[in-house]
Amino acid sequence: MAMKSYPATQIRNIALCGHSHAGKTALAEAALFVTKAITRMGLTEEGNTVADFDPEEVRRGVSISASVVPVEYGGHKINLVDAPGYADFQGDLMAALQAVEMGLVVVDSVSGVEVGTEIAWQALDKMNLPRVVVINRMDRDNARWERVLEDLRSTFDARFVPLQLPLGTAGGFKGIYRLIGQTASLGAEGKPGDVPADVLAQAETMREAIVEAAAESDDDLLMKFFEGEVLTPDEIRHGLVQGAKRGKYVPVFFTSATKAIGVDALLNSLLTVCPDPTEAPSRVAESLRGGEPFEVRCDPGGPLVAQVFKTLADQFLGKLQYVRVFSGKLTPDARVQNANSGQEERISQLTHVRGKEQTPAQSVGAGDIGAVAKLQHTHTFDTLCDKDRPLKLPPVDLPQPLYPVAVSPVTKSDGAKLGQALSRLCEEDPSLHHEFEGATHQMVLSGMGDAHIAVAVHHLKDKFGVEVATEVPRVPYRETVTRSANAQYRHKKQTGGAGQFAEVHLRVEPRDSGAGFEYASEVVGGTVSGPFIASIEKGIHQVLSEGIIANCPVVDVKAVVYDGKEHPVDSKDIAFQIAGRGAFKEAFMNAGPSLLEPIYDLEITVPTEQLGDVMGDINTRRGMVQGTEQVGGRAVVKAQVPLAEIQRYSTDLRSMTAGRGFYTARFAHYARVPHNVADAVMAAAVKTVHAED
Numbered sequence: 001m002a003m004k005s006y007p008a009t010q011i012r013n014i015a016l017c018g019h020s021h022a023g024k025t026a027l028a029e030a031a032l033f034v035t036k037a038i039t040r041m042g043l044t045e046e047g048n049t050v051a052d053f054d055p056e057e058v059r060r061g062v063s064i065s066a067s068v069v070p071v072e073y074g075g076h077k078i079n080l081v082d083a084p085g086y087a088d089f090q091g092d093l094m095a096a097l098q099a100v101e102m103g104l105v106v107v108d109s110v111s112g113v114e115v116g117t118e119i120a121w122q123a124l125d126k127m128n129l130p131r132v133v134v135i136n137r138m139d140r141d142n143a144r145w146e147r148v149l150e151d152l153r154s155t156f157d158a159r160f161v162p163l164q165l166p167l168g169t170a171g172g173f174k175g176i177y178r179l180i181g182q183t184a185s186l187g188a189e190g191k192p193g194d195v196p197a198d199v200l201a202q203a204e205t206m207r208e209a210i211v212e213a214a215a216e217s218d219d220d221l222l223m224k225f226f227e228g229e230v231l232t233p234d235e236i237r238h239g240l241v242q243g244a245k246r247g248k249y250v251p252v253f254f255t256s257a258t259k260a261i262g263v264d265a266l267l268n269s270l271l272t273v274c275p276d277p278t279e280a281p282s283r284v285a286e287s288l289r290g291g292e293p294f295e296v297r298c299d300p301g302g303p304l305v306a307q308v309f310k311t312l313a314d315q316f317l318g319k320l321q322y323v324r325v326f327s328g329k330l331t332p333d334a335r336v337q338n339a340n341s342g343q344e345e346r347i348s349q350l351t352h353v354r355g356k357e358q359t360p361a362q363s364v365g366a367g368d369i370g371a372v373a374k375l376q377h378t379h380t381f382d383t384l385c386d387k388d389r390p391l392k393l394p395p396v397d398l399p400q401p402l403y404p405v406a407v408s409p410v411t412k413s414d415g416a417k418l419g420q421a422l423s424r425l426c427e428e429d430p431s432l433h434h435e436f437e438g439a440t441h442q443m444v445l446s447g448m449g450d451a452h453i454a455v456a457v458h459h460l461k462d463k464f465g466v467e468v469a470t471e472v473p474r475v476p477y478r479e480t481v482t483r484s485a486n487a488q489y490r491h492k493k494q495t496g497g498a499g500q501f502a503e504v505h506l507r508v509e510p511r512d513s514g515a516g517f518e519y520a521s522e523v524v525g526g527t528v529s530g531p532f533i534a535s536i537e538k539g540i541h542q543v544l545s546e547g548i549i550a551n552c553p554v555v556d557v558k559a560v561v562y563d564g565k566e567h568p569v570d571s572k573d574i575a576f577q578i579a580g581r582g583a584f585k586e587a588f589m590n591a592g593p594s595l596l597e598p599i600y601d602l603e604i605t606v607p608t609e610q611l612g613d614v615m616g617d618i619n620t621r622r623g624m625v626q627g628t629e630q631v632g633g634r635a636v637v638k639a640q641v642p643l644a645e646i647q648r649y650s651t652d653l654r655s656m657t658a659g660r661g662f663y664t665a666r667f668a669h670y671a672r673v674p675h676n677v678a679d680a681v682m683a684a685a686v687k688t689v690h691a692e693d
Contacts, residue, residue: 003070003352003359006077008277008298008367012270013079015096018106019116020062020085023136025051026257027106028069028080034188034264035073050355051082055462056455064455066092066310068322068353068369073267079369085116087659088452091398091431093123098396099309099324099369101280103131109143112151115659121156130247132273134266138166138173139256149252159249161213162206163269165199166254176254176262179203179210180237190264211236217243244273277367283326288339288390296326300366303389304328304336311380313428313463318374330364336384339392343377345384380430400664401433401446402650405453405470414466421464425456432456439476439553449650475644477552477681478596478670484509485590489582491575501570502579504536505563508587511556513670517544518558528564535573536561536580543581549593550685559584595678596670598643603636606661611635613656621645640668
């Protein structure tokens with residue numbers, strides 16, 4: 001059944017975020033159930049929920065990709081965007097937050113604040129979005145909402161204000177009591193009922209916090225509050241609504257999603273405390289025809305500005321791309337421009353999505369979310385706009401993928417399809433990155449962690465029919481020299497016909513780091529003619545890519561030909577290539593050959609209490625700490641560490657810090673490898689050559 005169109009003032013866009021297994025997907029399922037969009041609630045454990053439809057999500061029992069679950073409630077449309085809670089899939093969390101006006105942070109009633117809660121909170125801070133908290137799974141044994149509330153207050157710098165009280169806990173959780181409306185909502189149906197006396201007494205003690213939150217959200221109300229005047233119920237309600245929309249405080253609600261208790265009351269509150277798209281701050285778009293940046297406001301009559309925030313790719317069905325329309329309107333058969341590529345696109349199939357279900361849409365207006373199929377030139381975070389008014393929104397700043405694996409095809413047919421499959425995989429998930437490393441001759445796929453890569457490998461096989469093997473990538477070492485040295489090499493070959501003859505006298509010299517290779521000739525008197533000077537260089541270049549001591553590229557070396565001999569009949573191009581190659585190798589070995597390794601700048605952010613462990617670990621990795629500082633209650637360590645020692649650092653850091661540490665890495669420079677490490681690298685290179693032979 002087609003979904004009706006809603007004006008922007010009757011739309012709410014909300015991201016469900018928080019730690020994995022806190023119940024985000026179950027909450028979306030319950031919202032569908034209480035609004036009668038579905039007749040039976042699915043379970044994540046059984047793999048039959050609306051939001052988790054990817055085969056990998058079903059197999060793992062965890063959300064790995066953002067999905068859109070629109071709910072029609074009270075004459076409004078609430079677009080719930082269910083975002084993954086596991087750290088490896090936080091790229092989809094950032095993409096989901098790009099499309100919404102508020103975050104709904106789901107917290108478990110027993111576990112409280114967990115790693116995924118902190119990741120979601122930091123992401124919401126980065127996007128400057130208001131948020132609400134739902135303490136879920138109130139029916140669990142040992143549920144302690146007061147302890148969870150204290151955990152939230154001690155972890156985050158925010159004012160948390162419950163707007164409800166739970167009626168019972170654990171097996172006795174039966175509903176909620178609204179502190180503002182002073183009514184109870186019982187069971188999945190949200191029926192009215194009696195309120196126990198102890199809850200009413202507790203409500204009185206919490207009223208002061210509610211009044212303070214309302215007053216601090218409005219200057220006029222704050223003045224009245226300080227003057228000792230009593231705020232009216234309407235004033236309190238107004239202050240609470242405006243405060244929540246502006247992020248002045250964080251409303252707290254209670255649910256049991258799997259039993260659908262408290263969900264009806266939550267949806268009703270979300271219509272009030274969540275800003276509609278017209279109330280959200282304007283987005284700033286770049287005008288591609290010059291002039292000042294354009295403020296994009298939610299205006300159905302304004303210029304079209306729509307951004308793709310999620311791509312689903314399939315080898316048979318093609319691409320389906322989720323689009324948030326910020327201004328204007330998308331309609332079927334419209335011709336629009338991709339502001340990023342400059343290409344024209346035709347909107348052939350426009351749909352509303354609910355999980356994997358698609359229903360045709362007559363239009364998707366400003367403030368709403370829809371999906372477009374089979375766009376030819378559009379990628380995730382691209383902006384669609386009017387051809388006569390090209391406007392481009394900035395992309396999402398995704399976390400850096402720091403877990404690399406080398407992927408190799410299992411069969412020849414896999415090899416033929418690998419490049420295209422990786423491109424489509426990374427288009428679907430921009431937090432993945434792939435590139436061919438020329439120094440090691442490996443295709444490297446980088447993600448956020450081992451689970452992220454494991455899912456990507458499964459998708460390569462299931463979606464694109466490409467099976468790959470993975471291994472830790474080889475480090476792209478380099479070879480160079482430490483001093484000048486000479487060598488001469490004679491190539492002579494007589495095999496019963498025309499022979500081959502060339503003699504090359506050559507010197508190698510070290511160059512500054514990053515200077516690259518230089519070739520020069522000091523030959524005088526014509527002992528080696530001009531064409532053969534070029535032949536020598538050609539032979540040397542063959543060695544540069546192959547390496548001499550460890551099969552690694554040669555860098556920062558100058559080769560100088562200063563003498564040689566040639567034969568009037570037997571000297572030819574190939575002879576001088578061979579002689580040049582031989583002379584260069586011998587001179588290189590005489591010039592103190594050395595291995596270079598890539599060194600990376602790390603910036604590691606960890607809880608302060610784990611600073612000592614992290615710094616000690618850096619020392620064991622041959623790293624050098626450059627400095628430390630305190631930022632936002634956390635310790636930040638700056639260090640330089642060889643790449644060889646941090647290939648799996650994302651996993652190690654996560655283990656050391658219980659998932660609360662993160663880092664960025666940036667290439668700094670190449671440095672000489674210590675002798676003991678270099679010996680092991682060269683021995684491994686010899687073993688690899690023998691294995692390939």
